[in-house]
Amino acid sequence: MSSTELPGTQAVAAAVAPTVSAVRVAEGERLRSVALPGLTLTVRSRPADRTGLAPALFVHGLGGSSQNWSALMPLLADTLDSDAVDLPGFGDSPPPDDGNYSVTGHARAVIRLLDAGGRGPVHLFGNSLGGAVATRVAAVRPDLVRTLTLISPALPEWRVQRPAVPTGLLAVPGVASLFARLTKDWTAEQRTRGVMALCYGDPARVSDEAFRHAVAEMERRLELPYFWDAMTRSARGIVDAYTLGGQHGLWRQAERVLAPTQLVYGGRDQLVSYRMARRASAAFRGARLLTLPDAGHVAMMEYPEAVAEAFRGLLDDCGGS
DSSP, rough: OOOOOOOOTTHHHTOOOOOOOOOOOEEEEEEEEETTTTEEEEEEEEOOTTOOOOEEEEEEETTTGGGGTTTTTGGTTTEEEEEEEETTTTTTTOOOOOOOOSSSHHHHHHHHHHHHOOOEEEEEEEHHHHHHHHHHHHOOOOOEEEEEEESSSOOOOSSSGGGHHHHHHTTSSSSHHHHHTTTOOOHHHHHHHHHHHHHOGGGGSSSSHHHHHHHHHHHHTTTTTHHHHHHHHHHHHHHHHOOOOOGSSSSHHHHHHOOOEEEEEEOOOOSSSSHHHHHHHHHTTTEEEETTTTSSOHHHHHHHHHHHHHHHHHHHHOOOO
């Protein structure tokens, strides 16, 4: 994987101590900061209902955060001891010191987190970019992964869907800064509605309370001086991963995954094509597949009950462990 490090990264990383609004923590959740060499990660925990349950780690997508899993984690509290990580530069995690936002860079962050905490093997969940990251982790470190649940994973497509093109264009030098200038007068509410229209199968399903929380999080993110930098470099990392072949190609790595796998695809997903479900089912050996015709790109937020039920089915197939 080629590095996505750009000039000025060290200066940006060194200057990121902004005073911004506090990140939201839902009832029953806890946040902790994990300091690793060259890297600090914020982890959102949803403790299990009782001790001794299997550990799980949830990895969000591009532009998301650990909050993306707040609807799903409580539904599995009787089964899992859950952690959701903010990838470097997202959520409440500062940028990595080396400025590496490639899929490999994010995967290394997840691996280092699991190694440092001694929580592996875990039930690993990933959405979108997080799905690509989780695939790479499961392929290169099978000892860390009990099961793998992928929701609209960002795996290479020959024909990218039209609504996904602007995200890919963020990888082009200068486009992010141009977009930031063109949209400087957009309100956080306008931006949030745009994101939801792109990511949800039916934005009308979002409650008023959830929308207010999303707007507040958007306002917080826009206060971060590295927001666009993290988005740009991570988008470039996805494009790099899409063009990488050989043993390090994501589809080749999918074939190497040994962990029992659950795939979830949404019929209204505008970012990851519904038609990729068939290819993914063939690539991940023995994978279970859940298709949700009315879901968009973030099924764990739109239909958390269905995703939780699918995971329980996967767990039953594995003997309940």
